Amino acid sequence: MDPIKVLTANVDKPNSKSIETYLAGGGYESARKALGMKWEDLIQLVKDSELRGRGGAGFPTGMKWSFVPRNAPNPTYLLCNADEAEPGTFKDRVIIEKDPHLLLEGMIISGYAIGSNPMAYIYIRGEFHYGATVLVKAIEEAREKGFLGKNIFGSGFDFDITVHRGAGAYICGEETGLIESVEGHRGQPRVKPPFPAVVGVFGGPTVVNNVETLSCVPLIVKHGAEWFKSFGEPKNTGPKLYCVSGRVKKPGVYEFPMGMNLKELIYDHCGGIIGDRKLKAVIPGGASAPMLLPEEIDLKMNFDAVMKAGSMLGSAGVIVLDETVCIVDAVWRLSKFFAHESCGQCTPCREGTNWMESILNRIERGEGRQQDADLLYDITDNIGGKSLCALGDAACGPVASSVKKFRDEFQYHIDHKSCLPETKRYRSLNQPVGAH
Amino acid sequence: MADLHPDNPYAKERFADPDRKVEFPPEVKQRFEEVLTRYPNKEAALLPTLHLVQETWGWISPEAVHYVSGLLDLSPATVFGVVSFYDMYRQKPMGKYNLRVCTNLSCMVTNAYDIYEHLCEKLQVAPGEETKDGMFSVIEVECLGSCGTAPVVQVNDDYHESMSVEKMDDLLGKLK
Numbered sequence: 001m002d003p004i005k006v007l008t009a010n011v012d013k014p015n016s017k018s019i020e021t022y023l024a025g026g027g028y029e030s031a032r033k034a035l036g037m038k039w040e041d042l043i044q045l046v047k048d049s050e051l052r053g054r055g056g057a058g059f060p061t062g063m064k065w066s067f068v069p070r071n072a073p074n075p076t077y078l079l080c081n082a083d084e085a086e087p088g089t090f091k092d093r094v095i096i097e098k099d100p101h102l103l104l105e106g107m108i109i110s111g112y113a114i115g116s117n118p119m120a121y122i123y124i125r126g127e128f129h130y131g132a133t134v135l136v137k138a139i140e141e142a143r144e145k146g147f148l149g150k151n152i153f154g155s156g157f158d159f160d161i162t163v164h165r166g167a168g169a170y171i172c173g174e175e176t177g178l179i180e181s182v183e184g185h186r187g188q189p190r191v192k193p194p195f196p197a198v199v200g201v202f203g204g205p206t207v208v209n210n211v212e213t214l215s216c217v218p219l220i221v222k223h224g225a226e227w228f229k230s231f232g233e234p235k236n237t238g239p240k241l242y243c244v245s246g247r248v249k250k251p252g253v254y255e256f257p258m259g260m261n262l263k264e265l266i267y268d269h270c271g272g273i274i275g276d277r278k279l280k281a282v283i284p285g286g287a288s289a290p291m292l293l294p295e296e297i298d299l300k301m302n303f304d305a306v307m308k309a310g311s312m313l314g315s316a317g318v319i320v321l322d323e324t325v326c327i328v329d330a331v332w333r334l335s336k337f338f339a340h341e342s343c344g345q346c347t348p349c350r351e352g353t354n355w356m357e358s359i360l361n362r363i364e365r366g367e368g369r370q371q372d373a374d375l376l377y378d379i380t381d382n383i384g385g386k387s388l389c390a391l392g393d394a395a396c397g398p399v400a401s402s403v404k405k406f407r408d409e410f411q412y413h414i415d416h417k418s419c420l421p422e423t424k425r426y427r428s429l430n431q432p433v434g435a436h
Numbered sequence: 437m438a439d440l441h442p443d444n445p446y447a448k449e450r451f452a453d454p455d456r457k458v459e460f461p462p463e464v465k466q467r468f469e470e471v472l473t474r475y476p477n478k479e480a481a482l483l484p485t486l487h488l489v490q491e492t493w494g495w496i497s498p499e500a501v502h503y504v505s506g507l508l509d510l511s512p513a514t515v516f517g518v519v520s521f522y523d524m525y526r527q528k529p530m531g532k533y534n535l536r537v538c539t540n541l542s543c544m545v546t547n548a549y550d551i552y553e554h555l556c557e558k559l560q561v562a563p564g565e566e567t568k569d570g571m572f573s574v575i576e577v578e579c580l581g582s583c584g585t586a587p588v589v590q591v592n593d594d595y596h597e598s599m600s601v602e603k604m605d606d607l608l609g610k611l612k
Contacts, residue, residue: 087542088541093581127590129593130593130594166483167483167487167524168577169522181483182480183480185479185518186517187521243584251584251586283541317583319583325545337540427544
């Protein structure tokens, strides 16, 4: 399969982030067309396209929009989730930094479809300082041209966008954590129900959509639902950005129709493994996704196929690990991340993530006990499905899958008090580890 | 407040001068007023206001917490609760150049720990602390969303991608 240039059509153009470049490519025509349509038809169009959320969960976008009540007592809000913090994921940053107007146009159309109040927010992670300045500039440009503000295209629709910077918390990528953070609180997720579509930010119905999802919307309006469905297969449609990182020769963001073969992606497009070494494991959808073994990667990268293979497409952040990587060390690093990012609100996640990190660390240091692999598996069973939000389940993904698939390597650490001889030490064990 | 633990940022000992007040300079105050217009209530302006505090003074001091709580009609405890929740808000002064080294998995397997360990040793600084001359601080951070160009080091607001120990040394030489 060859790479495509649909979502990334503009990113290689000179000065791609300016409104002039975007307009020269037919920019904001979709918004003009959409604002002349009935909102019901617009939601139906997105439903027909079978667009599914690109943030990780893969929920049908049109259906999400249709849950918003039209006569709620409080105003309706559109929030763009640009809190891209899942390890292995760096696709939204490309759109934000290189083609911000595509996102803004998507937000105008989506805001109109859900009956948004005149102010929407882009929640961008605090570390993306450059991305935030690009977006602020783009919003100013769009406002000058009358694409944002009052009575856009004479339709009577008022809409404006504010860039709201986060401050370094992965949990704010969870939609209710994001809502709390926009309201000025600690980003601790809420209990659902009520779902955000009914009661979200500032008490109003709220739609939270990922950057890539919103960026698909202008393309659907421009080319139609059938065109969008021509990429991929039924229920798994559209262009998709895949991020590949780790031990490959050519890491980066690649665009393909949904359902790209994972093996082909790694070996044909990313040049294979550094030093042509042996592949050991692949994480297909960001840190939360269970690991796949080399024999499991002849796989279509879409929501349903990856789920059937026992993992998840998530944010399509592919992390490739070769034989030099110690699996215990790799999983320790991911567990350290989840322990650090657990918001501390519910007990299974707050306690469980820290215990997993400690146990993995002691195995890696050669202090593992015979029962540790079973203990880790038992902890994942006590977190999974019992935490308040999906972070607890996410933390279990790499741990449970690696204990199951690399049991021998865990046992080797415990028996020999060292890593497998072919692995490399990527950190010194006597370095103080930052507290979390 | 005297009976609080000395590590507690509200302990009186931590205030250089207990009666000292801080205030935004006029141009920052104006930006703050603009921020307020973007939200339906004052509380929602807390995160952007704290970013303004950090831009102005480099960290979020106990005095600044009290100042922000007054500006937004929130209790100091609420403001401090938010400051302490988010990693990027600094609760103590940091070096002029804050070196944030990502060591998450994609960066780790492209030798990010070599850079991190090299920096701690070369600058003789403990993680999260500043050097004696106040020029640098080094901290290990979680995924910066730049895994395709790993390893990545964020120096204050700027990303430096596809780094190595040699490139880091070159960069340190330029940061004066």
